[in-house]
Amino acid sequence: MTDREVKVLGISGSLRSGSYNTAVLREALRLAPAGMQIEMADIAGIPLYNEDDYAQGFPPAVERLREQIRAADGLLLVTPEYNYSMPGVLKNAIDWVSRPPEQPFAGKPAAIMGASPGRFGTARAQYHLRQSMVFLDVHLLNRPEVMIAGAQKLFDPQGTLTDEPTRVHIRGLLEALYVWTLKHRG
Numbered sequence: 001m002t003d004r005e006v007k008v009l010g011i012s013g014s015l016r017s018g019s020y021n022t023a024v025l026r027e028a029l030r031l032a033p034a035g036m037q038i039e040m041a042d043i044a045g046i047p048l049y050n051e052d053d054y055a056q057g058f059p060p061a062v063e064r065l066r067e068q069i070r071a072a073d074g075l076l077l078v079t080p081e082y083n084y085s086m087p088g089v090l091k092n093a094i095d096w097v098s099r100p101p102e103q104p105f106a107g108k109p110a111a112i113m114g115a116s117p118g119r120f121g122t123a124r125a126q127y128h129l130r131q132s133m134v135f136l137d138v139h140l141l142n143r144p145e146v147m148i149a150g151a152q153k154l155f156d157p158q159g160t161l162t163d164e165p166t167r168v169h170i171r172g173l174l175e176a177l178y179v180w181t182l183k184h185r186g
């Protein structure tokens, strides 16, 4: 790996097989600029957070995610919006990962995007996610904001993102994340 190459971990906050957000993350893998490699995390196996379980140690799925975050130069968080916030599965994964020792989010460069069939394209969820990331000392990219509204109209029946302006917008975010990650990685 050269010093111009960055490894980004993508985390989708949806477990749904037909998820728009996971599809958007898959598209990001295709749109990544030269020098950026994106790997997709899997949060499906993470149990519900319970302090009693934490006292016994991190479950394997959590340990794996912590290691993936630690190994990544940057993060790409893709969130659906549930009841004006991020889904519980994503918050639950973040809560597990955030526990001591050495929570791995600290100091990571990151970007957020999200897709929703609604009119606001996950804006409210993204700002809740940003709030949690501030507490975890993540270095969040401010712009461009990728809030994909009316998502059901932007995919083909196979679940591939076909809307060109949206693809260009995502590409812009990835290019900004690339520069941001080079600037901020430890």
Ligand SMILES: Cc1cc2nc3c(=O)[nH]c(=O)nc-3n(C[C@H](O)[C@H](O)[C@H](O)COP(=O)(O)O)c2cc1C
Pocket (backbone or CB within 6 Å): 014, 015, 016, 018, 019, 020, 021, 022, 080, 081, 082, 083, 084, 085, 115, 116, 117, 118, 119, 120, 121, 122
């Ligand atoms: C419990 C629940 C709450 C939702 N609340 C919102 C909401 O507040 N805003 C919104 O735009 N969409 C809302 N939706 C619709 C989701 O945006 C939609 O189901 C979307 O497809 C979820 O993302 P995914 O396709 O990646 O799974 C909600 C869906 C569920 C299941």
